Amino acid sequence: MSEDKDVDYSLKNPDVLTKYKTAAAIGEKVLAAVSQLCVAGEKIVTICQKGDKLIEEEVSKVYRTTKLKGFSHPTTVSPSSYVTPYTPLSSDTAEANIELQPGELVKIQLGAQIDGFGSIVCDTIIVPPKEGAEDVVTGRNADLILANYYANELLLRLMMPPGLLASGTDEEKAKAAAVKAPTQSKITSLLDKVVKSYDCNLVESTTSWLFDRNEIEGTKKIVIAPAEGTKGEGVPQVGEVWGVEMGVTLGSGKVKTLNQRATLHRRTNNTYILKSQTARKTLSTIQTKFGHFPFSLRQLEEGETDTKYKVGVFDGVRSNVLRQYELVGEKDGSPVARSLTTLAITKNGITKLGAPPALDLSKYQTDKKITDEDILKILEQPLAKNKGKSKNKKKKPAKKAGKPEEESEAGDDE
Known part of the structure; x- marks a missing residue:
């Protein structure tokens, strides 16, 4: 017991970050495989079973002498209007026979953990027809996917502690670091502007949590569009791991508890x-x-x-x-898009540990775009210090729907 207490379980211990990254790599690999399983006519329960088997197989290949490893989240596949993860039972005949429909938006969420250090990832995909996926997504589905994508990219940048990537003189760096982190109401306000640009709404009480060893709902949380009686606590700091969630809907954003068994x-x-x-x-x-x-x-x-x-x-x-x-869905049954990224905040910026795959923006076409200059400036900011060769600065995302700067390597040190 005393030996366990002496172990450093913070990101200052390189082995801790390695375990997070190993778990995250498994999650991303299985997410990609499960996404390929999501085709029209496939049963949700079958997809979940196959996803869980893949997680177990991948986890068994790493840290063979570590007993504490496995799932940080089971495979869940949530239908279009569902907000929370959904995983039906094999024994429930009705739910076990639910099949994916072509063109349906589904949310895939899953994760692995190594030695109690877990990573969870969630992505939203559009179920392709059996003959193959469409080359280009248009209409309201495109609006929803893009709104969720840019809102998520903005939120990741708002997680950055003030002044962390500041450059210039010591005085300039100190001045940047002295700026207060945005309040949670300010975060909601900025995100609301993003999704409103696409005629969408934030899903109420979308919550990001501080992660810790054996814990995915830590002492800090950020609550976006909080429902009455809910609020966030704390601000992100260097040395922390967070599960950052984004939820956007074509509906009102209000949610309701579904009349289905919690599994x-x-x-x-x-x-x-x-x-x-x-x-x-x-x-x-x-x-x-x-x-x-x-x-x-x-x-x-x-x-x-x-x-x-x-x-x-x-x-x-x-x-x-x-x-x-409890199972929760959009109040008026409208489609919902969600994403969940596990990230580490180090002295070099934000490192995405486990994240949805990069979105191919060329496949989503809409006449809507972000025009707010303050938001566009934030989206241009990198997530981490560029430790490699300098790159040419990208054009403003705004003029073409607001594509944010991709993050460079953040490095492994805390």
């Missing part, structure tokens, strides 16, 4: 001696296989020979040692 759960930090032996056995299985990371009831269901785990999960939720994630 995504997570172990809480609460301790309680469950009364039944079945419940204790179930909790032990969850703790061993998933730790404090989210898991799907489907993963328990397919690993057991009976259904007694349901009793254990029920007791765990009732005793508050397990948290269940």
Whole structure:
């Protein structure tokens, strides 16, 4: 126990960042594979099962002597109007038969963890017809994808601690660092301008969390378009890892709880001696296989020979040692786009650990564009110091829908 306490689990320990990056690489690899599985007529449950199997296979190839590794998030595939991750049960006949439809927007979310250092990634794709994907996306789907993309790029830059990449004299650097970080209401205001440029809305209470070892909902959070009674806490700082989420909709942005069974759960930090032996056995299985990371009831269901785990999960939720994630969707049933990026903030800037693949902007055409000069200036900013050869400065994104500068290598040091 004392030896464990002496271990440095911060980004100052190079091995920690390596583990984050290893987990993130697995997540991105599996995300790409699962995206290819999302074709018209394919069952969501089948895609989730295959995605989970891929995560297990990839994790088994790395850190072979590390016992604490596996999922940081099970494979979920959420239909068009769903806001939260969706992972149906094999035993629920109705939901197990849900198939993807051509042209449908779906959100894929999954992740891996190594030694408790987890990365989660989410991407939104358009389900192609069986004969192949369209070359160019137009209309409202293009508006939605672009609004989510640029809002996400803006949010990543707003995560940057003030003055982190400042250049010039010491006095100029100090002046830049003295600037206050944007308030969460200011962040929402700027993001709202971006999505409004595409006639879209932010999804209420979209939340980004501070990540820590064995924890994806840390002591800090940024809440975008907060619903009544919700608010964020804290500002991003150097040495932190965050899961940064963006949610945009063609609808009002208001959400509702769906009348479907919650299948995504997570172990809480609460301790309680469950009364039944079945419940204790179930909790032990969850703790061993998933730790404090989210898991799907489907993963328990397919690993057991009976259904007694349901009793254990029920007791765990009732005793508050397990948290269940309710299914939430857009209030008026409109399409929703989401993305989730796991990033590290180092002295060299922001490093995307696990992120959706780069969007091919040439495939999305719309007559809408961002015109706000303040936002365009932020989008031009790099995410990290360029440690390699200097590059020619790119043209302003605005005049062509606001393409942000790509980040350069941030380096591994904290």
